[in-house]
Amino acid sequence: MEIQQNSHAQPEIITLNLDEVEDNPLSANEEDTSTFSKLQDYQKEYGLLEIPVVRKLENGKYRIVGGHHKLRSWRSLGNQQMLAILLHKKMLSPEEESNLVNFLNRIKKAIMEQPE
Secondary structure, three states: OOOOOOOOOOEEEEEEEEEHHHOOOOOEEEOHHHHHHHHHHHHHHHHHOOOEEEEEEEOOOEEEEEOOOHHHHHHHHHOOOOEEEEEEEEHHHHHHHHHHHHHHHHHHHHHHHOOO
């Protein structure tokens, strides 16, 4: 089966210095201290297995689109670099970025509300 490619550039996995990554003001999703602590423990043991999604800004830096808490935890553990999925500018308008951030937050919330 052949996968159809669209006309947009495909995302790529890159290595970033954390000082090049800006928080996203569109993410209003908060995480409680207990959950954040569990995320830190997980990252200490396994590393950053689910890599964040970023887009490049006009100023040359990157903005986090998905994985805000993973990035915050990774930084808090003293890491200086991370892998990230780079969405190319042509792939994501500011409105689409806002929609994606909100969508990813809703998915996370729905997962967290699932009974164990």
